[in-house]
Amino acid sequence: DAGVIQSPRHEVTEMGQEVTLRCKPISGHNSLFWYRQTMMRGLELLIYFNNNVPIDDSGMPEDRFSAKMPNASFSTLKIQPSEPRDSAVYFCASSLQASPQYFGPGTRLLVL
Amino acid sequence: AQTVTQSQPEMSVQEAETVTLSCTYDTSESDYYLFWYKQPPSRQMILVIRQEAYKQQNATENRFSVNFQKAAKSFSLKISDSQLGDAAMYFCASEGGGSNYKLTFGKGTLLTVNP
Numbered sequence: 226d227a228g229v230i231q232s233p234r235h236e237v238t239e240m241g242q243e244v245t246l247r248c249k250p251i252s253g254h255n256s257l258f259w260y261r262q263t264m265m266r267g268l269e270l271l272i273y274f275n276n277n278v279p280i281d282d283s284g285m286p287e288d289r290f291s292a293k294m295p296n297a298s299f300s301t302l303k304i305q306p307s308e309p310r311d312s313a314v315y316f317c318a319s320s321l322q323a324s325p326q327y328f329g330p331g332t333r334l335l336v337l
Numbered sequence: 338a339q340t341v342t343q344s345q346p347e348m349s350v351q352e353a354e355t356v357t358l359s360c361t362y363d364t365s366e367s368d369y370y371l372f373w374y375k376q377p378p379s380r381q382m383i384l385v386i387r388q389e390a391y392k393q394q395n396a397t398e399n400r401f402s403v404n405f406q407k408a409a410k411s412f413s414l415k416i417s418d419s420q421l422g423d424a425a426m427y428f429c430a431s432e433g434g435g436s437n438y439k440l441t442f443g444k445g446t447l448l449t450v451n452p
Binding site: 273330 | 370372374379383428438439440442443
């Protein structure tokens with residue numbers, strides 16, 4: 226299995242620009258998670274989907290962040306407009322029900 | 338709400354020796370899971386070991402084992418015969434169980450392995 230795939234691996238953008246992060250979960254997994262990792266706040270859950278439906282988005286920082294899962298094999302996390310404080314590593318993870326969550330390699334975002 | 342506390346920001350161990358990383362947690366759930374993840378410099382989050390709270394037997398994966406003390410809400414990770422490749426940040430995490438799949442992470446422990 227290819228594991229969780231994320232793209233891009235690195236993203237550098239300027240403040241105010243739109244950023245879209247992409248994730249392909251492990252085939253057959255029905256839960257998908259977006260996490261953000263920063264030095265100050267550690268690893269935080271932003272949102273998670275079960276069977277393509279958003280279940281808990283309480284971690285989404287503000288309206289500038291949005292996430293979609295149009296089908297079982299693809300999800301996006303969008304930031305519009307981006308701000309320097311959004312700079313972080315964003316992880317996508319997937320799982321099958323209560324099985325462990327398997328993480329992608331992460332996207333390192335730098336907003337200038 | 339769940340909380341996870343790792344009280345050791347950094348630990349070091351000599352190659353081939355044994356080290357134990359500490360973790361305590363708090364949860365109101367009766368059915369939950371506990372995990373240790375490893376994050377090497379590549380930033381990849383790698384699952385090390387998982388423990389189901391309803392199982393009394395401590396989980397083991399090769400050189401990695403846990404000491405799960407449910408009443409004390411303690412979940413420590415023991416690494417035996419430490420290798421240079423074990424050097425990484427280690428995160429303890431809890432999952433609510435049932436239909437609550439959210440992972441709550443501790444702040445991490447940075448493990449250094451000395452040759």
